[in-house]
Amino acid sequence: MQPLPTTFVEAPRLSALTGAEVLLVSETFQHGGSFKYRAAHHVASHVAASTIVCASSGNFGQAMALACKLVGKRCVVVMPETSARVKIEAVRALGATVELIDTRVVTREARVAELVAASPGAYTASAFDDPLVIEGNASLGRELAGSGRAFDAVLVPIGGGGLSSGILSGLRRAGSEAAVFAAEPALANDAARSLREGRRVALESEPRTIADGARTRCVGVHPWAILKDGLAGIVEVSEEAIGRAVYLAFAHANLKLEPTGALAIAALLEDPARFARRRVVCVCSGGNVDADLYRSLLETYAPA
Amino acid sequence: MQPLPTTFVEAPRLSALTGAEVLLVSETFQHGGSFKYRAAHHVASHVAASTIVCASSGNFGQAMALACKLVGKRCVVVMPETSARVKIEAVRALGATVELIDTRVVTREARVAELVAASPGAYTASAFDDPLVIEGNASLGRELAGSGRAFDAVLVPIGGGGLSSGILSGLRRAGSEAAVFAAEPALANDAARSLREGRRVALESEPRTIADGARTRCVGVHPWAILKDGLAGIVEVSEEAIGRAVYLAFAHANLKLEPTGALAIAALLEDPARFARRRVVCVCSGGNVDADLYRSLLETYAPA
Numbered sequence: 001m002q003p004l005p006t007t008f009v010e011a012p013r014l015s016a017l018t019g020a021e022v023l024l025v026s027e028t029f030q031h032g033g034s035f036k037y038r039a040a041h042h043v044a045s046h047v048a049a050s051t052i053v054c055a056s057s058g059n060f061g062q063a064m065a066l067a068c069k070l071v072g073k074r075c076v077v078v079m080p081e082t083s084a085r086v087k088i089e090a091v092r093a094l095g096a097t098v099e100l101i102d103t104r105v106v107t108r109e110a111r112v113a114e115l116v117a118a119s120p121g122a123y124t125a126s127a128f129d130d131p132l133v134i135e136g137n138a139s140l141g142r143e144l145a146g147s148g149r150a151f152d153a154v155l156v157p158i159g160g161g162g163l164s165s166g167i168l169s170g171l172r173r174a175g176s177e178a179a180v181f182a183a184e185p186a187l188a189n190d191a192a193r194s195l196r197e198g199r200r201v202a203l204e205s206e207p208r209t210i211a212d213g214a215r216t217r218c219v220g221v222h223p224w225a226i227l228k229d230g231l232a233g234i235v236e237v238s239e240e241a242i243g244r245a246v247y248l249a250f251a252h253a254n255l256k257l258e259p260t261g262a263l264a265i266a267a268l269l270e271d272p273a274r275f276a277r278r279r280v281v282c283v284c285s286g287g288n289v290d291a292d293l294y295r296s297l298l299e300t301y302a303p304a
Numbered sequence: 305m306q307p308l309p310t311t312f313v314e315a316p317r318l319s320a321l322t323g324a325e326v327l328l329v330s331e332t333f334q335h336g337g338s339f340k341y342r343a344a345h346h347v348a349s350h351v352a353a354s355t356i357v358c359a360s361s362g363n364f365g366q367a368m369a370l371a372c373k374l375v376g377k378r379c380v381v382v383m384p385e386t387s388a389r390v391k392i393e394a395v396r397a398l399g400a401t402v403e404l405i406d407t408r409v410v411t412r413e414a415r416v417a418e419l420v421a422a423s424p425g426a427y428t429a430s431a432f433d434d435p436l437v438i439e440g441n442a443s444l445g446r447e448l449a450g451s452g453r454a455f456d457a458v459l460v461p462i463g464g465g466g467l468s469s470g471i472l473s474g475l476r477r478a479g480s481e482a483a484v485f486a487a488e489p490a491l492a493n494d495a496a497r498s499l500r501e502g503r504r505v506a507l508e509s510e511p512r513t514i515a516d517g518a519r520t521r522c523v524g525v526h527p528w529a530i531l532k533d534g535l536a537g538i539v540e541v542s543e544e545a546i547g548r549a550v551y552l553a554f555a556h557a558n559l560k561l562e563p564t565g566a567l568a569i570a571a572l573l574e575d576p577a578r579f580a581r582r583r584v585v586c587v588c589s590g591g592n593v594d595a596d597l598y599r600s601l602l603e604t605y606a607p608a
Contacts, residue, residue: 007311253333
């Protein structure tokens, strides 16, 4: 099952609000509800191994489980035992084996290494630091470049850098010179600090941003090689801008986004001057958010 | 500004839940956030009058205001003075004149007639009972037929019948023989009763269903001419099924729907046996719902 084409959503009301000419590109209707299936499908269909092991309590684990199921591979997903029950069940429902760990006792990486050692020939799938992941995500850059739509800039959420580096390389190979900006939670600004220092900088501990897809401590080696000279800039966004972006996508574009998926819109709110009057594509990377959290964001950020 | 093409959303989790092969067709990203722009655009660009008068406190008023603005016509929208402030402001922001009425003193129809009498040559736009409205909505039927997707049945919300009759005629003219079913709130079952009795039956008073786009008392004359022999059936849905459908679209398809927009999914929940193993297109007609109501639906219908 190939990845689905992305969904373009016009957003005149967000344009009026931000001063940019905004076009939303939504991966919320992708298989699994986020862009992650693009990479997972590419990995599952390109590695020879019959078993794939990964660590993810979020969208990547589900996407990998789905992709493995479809190509007939075994999939093992390492998740903290504190993960939401609904996420654990979703991965199991897709036929994957879930390995629950107590993160106070063993790290995800260590448990993945143990499992791979116990299953010779198994492939360790990183959610972002893998050329196959970047190549899978590049399909979205190619789609944008080939869409026939004109744009000056693309705003992309950044966590480990797999999506932004993929879009960047996909755009460039398809001949687009549009500027690519990353949108990163200020609480998890390893990528912004890396760009300033010209080298990969890691956070001391896992950041607590509400954008759970961007809680990586450091940009991956492979994404960094593409991003360090390719990115036009990184906008660091406040938690408040993220929450407000989730609300505005709901109220002004009928789009249900998870906090990470709203980072690009949040960047427009955070730094409108930078994008004023430019034709900006905001990549909305995913929509999987619990009803409880979503309700509380609507309650907090809707104007009284 | 032409109507936007509709958005197809795959829904494997809704398929698993209902036993049908479900494909969602969403008009929530249409100009104005609902299918109504299709009709409004067709009316505004086909009548000679320079002033268009309509009565609507919902999606049709906004769509008509937008369409008139774009073709340079004057638009007057009659709304009850009890309408939500945000809806009144939205119509005004689009350049239309809002005429607020006290519905205990004057009916919408009477006030529209007064305004048209005072503005010779003005066109009275019905939200559903007008061949131009049906023709505008037929574009969605043509799109479905021409999408290259295979389906056995189409489920469409019904209020005044403008959308269902439009889709039906668009499908048939494009050569599709797919069965068309209407989805109607049981609290507002004038269309179902009309179909049973073989003649247009009107409700005594405005029904109180949460699906505010289906609060019409009677199917229109023009839609009825198409629907009476063309519809394969009408599914009457409970208020509970509507609320549950809004939640399931959120949780299982990342789709934000207003209650009326969720009627087709609600019909699948109400009568799964009728659609089991059939390839069913559910038309999700609109997404404009207040944050407060949406939050309360998520709270009520999310599993504990």
